[in-house]
Amino acid sequence: MSTVVELPASLEWEVCYGELIFDPDGPSIEVGAEVRLSGIAKRMQEELVFDLFELIESFHNPGLYHPMNCICGFPDHARINKPAHVQHPCSETIVWEVEAQAWSGVLDNERLGSVALLKWVFEREGYRRAINAMQSELVSHCKHLRPDVYRRYCARKQYNDDVPRIDTLTVEHLQPVTDNDTLERLYQLPEAKN
């Protein structure tokens, strides 16, 4: 295998709620930005979320990152076995280069099964705008949970009437839950500039 494939890409996501937590202090829920990215298998959509903090870092500095992750914060759980090599080849482009084999658990293998190296190629300004929009949207949802998004989550999980009412829920974590402070870190980010 020696094929290198470049996929023009843009950061697209859908804010979703997940992982209801039943605590003696009251129920809580997690919030995340599910990945909608060309080349990712559809079946992974409910498990993969963007890591906003990694995206922000990767905008500023090339390096090794986990720009998307399992909702629980362990990439190998989603069978992402190596980080993405984020490159800034010119002032207008950001590239994520991954070894397809190490990412085969999440890739659309029907389309990319014979690929060795996959490069997602983003336009830098679009990447910046997407990160800012994602930050604003996540903050907004974490501060005010929305009934339509909560209903979709309950329907997906086939939860019925005995789910907690949305006005009793607090947000416990921002996904991926890489540590216990993801929500605090979201709120501490400098205000998004659009």
Ligand SMILES: [Zn+2]
């Ligand atoms: Zn997981």
